[in-house]
Amino acid sequence: MKMPELPYIHAVYDRQYRVFRKLLGSALVSNVANPILFLFAFGFGMGSFIDTMAGMSYMTFVVAGMVGYSAAFAASFETSIGAFTRYFLQKNWDAILSTPVTLAELMMGEVLWASVKALFSAICVLIVGWMWGGVPVIFEPLITLPIVFLGSICFACAGLVATAYAKGYEFFAYFFTFWVTPMFVFCGVFFEISRFPDAVQYIAWFFPMTHLIAAIRPLIAGTAIDPALIALHTAYIVIFSAAAFAIAHRKLRQRLYD
Amino acid sequence: MENSSVITATNLVKKYGDLEVVRDIDFSVPTGQCFGLLGPNGAGKSTTMRMIMGLSEVTGGTLTVFGKPASGMARDIKAKIGLVPQESNLDPDITVLENLYAFGRYFALPKDVIEERSKKLLEFMQLSDKQHAPVNALSGGMKRRLTIARALIGDPEMVILDEPTTGLDPQARVLIWKQLLELKKDGRTLLLTTHYMDEAQRLCDQIVIIDGGKILDHGTPEELISRRVKGFVFEVQKPHAPGSSADRWDQEDIGDSVLYFVEDTAEFIADLPEDAIYLHRPANLEDVFLRLTGRQLREN
Numbered sequence: 001m002k003m004p005e006l007p008y009i010h011a012v013y014d015r016q017y018r019v020f021r022k023l024l025g026s027a028l029v030s031n032v033a034n035p036i037l038f039l040f041a042f043g044f045g046m047g048s049f050i051d052t053m054a055g056m057s058y059m060t061f062v063v064a065g066m067v068g069y070s071a072a073f074a075a076s077f078e079t080s081i082g083a084f085t086r087y088f089l090q091k092n093w094d095a096i097l098s099t100p101v102t103l104a105e106l107m108m109g110e111v112l113w114a115s116v117k118a119l120f121s122a123i124c125v126l127i128v129g130w131m132w133g134g135v136p137v138i139f140e141p142l143i144t145l146p147i148v149f150l151g152s153i154c155f156a157c158a159g160l161v162a163t164a165y166a167k168g169y170e171f172f173a174y175f176f177t178f179w180v181t182p183m184f185v186f187c188g189v190f191f192e193i194s195r196f197p198d199a200v201q202y203i204a205w206f207f208p209m210t211h212l213i214a215a216i217r218p219l220i221a222g223t224a225i226d227p228a229l230i231a232l233h234t235a236y237i238v239i240f241s242a243a244a245f246a247i248a249h250r251k252l253r254q255r256l257y258d
Numbered sequence: 259m260e261n262s263s264v265i266t267a268t269n270l271v272k273k274y275g276d277l278e279v280v281r282d283i284d285f286s287v288p289t290g291q292c293f294g295l296l297g298p299n300g301a302g303k304s305t306t307m308r309m310i311m312g313l314s315e316v317t318g319g320t321l322t323v324f325g326k327p328a329s330g331m332a333r334d335i336k337a338k339i340g341l342v343p344q345e346s347n348l349d350p351d352i353t354v355l356e357n358l359y360a361f362g363r364y365f366a367l368p369k370d371v372i373e374e375r376s377k378k379l380l381e382f383m384q385l386s387d388k389q390h391a392p393v394n395a396l397s398g399g400m401k402r403r404l405t406i407a408r409a410l411i412g413d414p415e416m417v418i419l420d421e422p423t424t425g426l427d428p429q430a431r432v433l434i435w436k437q438l439l440e441l442k443k444d445g446r447t448l449l450l451t452t453h454y455m456d457e458a459q460r461l462c463d464q465i466v467i468i469d470g471g472k473i474l475d476h477g478t479p480e481e482l483i484s485r486r487v488k489g490f491v492f493e494v495q496k497p498h499a500p501g502s503s504a505d506r507w508d509q510e511d512i513g514d515s516v517l518y519f520v521e522d523t524a525e526f527i528a529d530l531p532e533d534a535i536y537l538h539r540p541a542n543l544e545d546v547f548l549r550l551t552g553r554q555l556r557e558n
Contacts, residue, residue: 002333011363018360019351091347098311098341099364099412100333258274258314 004108008101012109013116016078020117027117030077032124035070039063039125042190043134054192056221060136063129064217065189067148070125071118072209075152076180078114079159084166093256103253107245111156118152119145126220137222144216147234151212154237157244158208164251183209188217211236262289264324264416264447265310271318272305272471279305281471282319287416287464292438292448294462296455298551302471303451304344307420310449311341324415337365340409344420346401348393354380354404355389358411365412372411379407382437399430406434416447423457435460455544465543467550474550479543486549487541488519492526498534500526510549519545 020027043059050058086092096106123145129135162175186200187193187209193201204210211233218225265287272280280302287293297303308314309321312331321328324335349357355376362372380386383403388396396404402422409417419438423431431454438461442448452458458465459479467474467482475482483489488508494500495515500507507526508519519541520526530536 005366007366008364011360011366014363015349015352015360018356022351090350091345092349094343095347095349095361096364097313098336098339098343099361100336100366101364102333256313258308 002102002104004102004105008105009108009112011101012096012106013113016110016113017116020113030074032070032121035066035073035121035125036128038069039066039129039132039134042066043132046190054217055223056217057134057136059129059132059134060221061217062190063125063134064220065213066129067122067125067144067220068151068187068209068213068216069184069189071122071148071152071212072155072183073180074121075114075118075155076159076175078117079110079156080162080166080175081169081172082114083110083160084163084169084172087163088166088168097256103256104249107160107249107252110160111153111245114156114159115149115152118155119149122148122152129220135220137220140219140222140225144219147212147215147219147230147237150234150237150241151208154208154212154241154244157241157248160248161244161251164248164255183207186210188213208237208240263287264289265293265449266322267306267319268321269319270306270309270316270321272302272309272314273317279471280309280317283468283471283473285466285473285476287447287449289447290442290445291463292442292450292461294458294465295449295451295468296453296458296465296547297451297468301469301551303468304420306468307418307449307451310418311339312336337412338415340412340414340417342402342405342409342417342419342422344424346405348401348404348408350393353390353392354385354396357393357404357408361408362411367412375411375413376407379410382410382440383407384433399426399433402426402430403434406437410441414446416449417441418449420451421453422450423452423454431457455542455547459543467547469551475546482546483541483543486519487545488521489541490520490523490526490538491541491545492518492520492523492530492536492538494518494530494534494536498531498536500529501531502529512553517545519549 039062043062047058052058053061093106097103126135126141135141158179162172162179166172186196186204187207188204193204193210196204215230215233263286267283267285270280270283271278295303295306305314309316310323310328312328316329324338326332326335349360352360358376358379359372362375380389383406385400385403385407388400393401393404406422423434426434435457438448448461450458450461462479464477465479465482466476475486477485493515499516500518510517518526523538
């Protein structure tokens, strides 16, 4: 395999960015307004029943969860249904692969863009959460951004695995039902996973989402942090990303070349 | 003459499992010429093109493109090739100009070079007034012209065109032919597949006719015509037939009538009964193609 080179990765990224600028309205709605709705419903709705969770206000707890989820949703959508459309329907990937851009560079460009977009929506959630008093500290939440970015890369790579194996759009029903939705409900977005039976907890720790939220929540809340633990969660996310990327690359190579 | 050939295929084989779609073919594409790869559907044209583009692995034999093995597909080699695929894969989310811009980026060209070339290419393909239009607003002919412009953004030494005028109106075809000949004048090598024999005859310096994964014949259009179908074709309605013995004239029964391929028309007409009903025209590449590949339908 040729060593990936930045100008080619950036070329793929840049195309996505240009389209995003045109469709800014709908992109904002799905990536920003959507998590904000959840934030209000759960933060205010559920928050009126629950005062604190894991030693922080419930609003803070949910802000941290929604920062992770908004990144996960944005990145997953972009490299699954979004990328599949470019690959399968628009044949955009065929066009790109007839140029000097390699498959790995194409995938990296897709992942990079999806992650930037995901980070953008996570930042929006963080800002809105802060404006509503859900983020009690200023400096520590900024440390979460690189971690959220790494998490987004991981979700983007997982999305590419789905794209690599998808035969049609129906396939993404599985991806959203068994991958994205569990990240929403089992990975500590709205409540601590310690409430689950042990078996469910083990499954929850398989999802990179659980690690991402566990890493960023104390930082957003400004509570005591354990750097070693954060490093461990981050390492899991990085390893998961590399594995997912390799699986997706292998499968896409088989599909796009013969 | 390795140096003067852009593509050299030697004993080239492609198999999918047990199915052999390209069977031991040899050809070379000379620099600066228009080379036609003709054949019915399923003949192995597209597979051969995919191998040349490095998108399909070579099963046997060798295939070199610009002197390097096609399967390795070095980046500097891909940068020398522009591909015009059969199916439009223009980017529908962005405008005409942005399509050229995005493609220039895939070739890692500097911004000012892309801008300069885009302007020229849009003029070349007569799309300047559409530069800010979304791709979906273009007609079929415009899309094809844009696809050709896009393939030229990297200033390629070779342009590969897979049925560039299929489905276009005569005006659009004529424009594309004219511009393809311009490209050849610039010294670019063209590799063309087409189902239109008039197109091949008009554009190609060299033609290879393949079917069933094998090369049936190879030469200039004139060579192929004189070798395979003489100079003229007479389509004589049955039951009339020339007076001489059946094997005097090269012939092919096509149902209601019989085709005769002849060099000397006067001699042939003299041999026909007076009441014979016939059509008479110069032979062309279509006659060659049909003689070589047969008249059965090839779909499915």
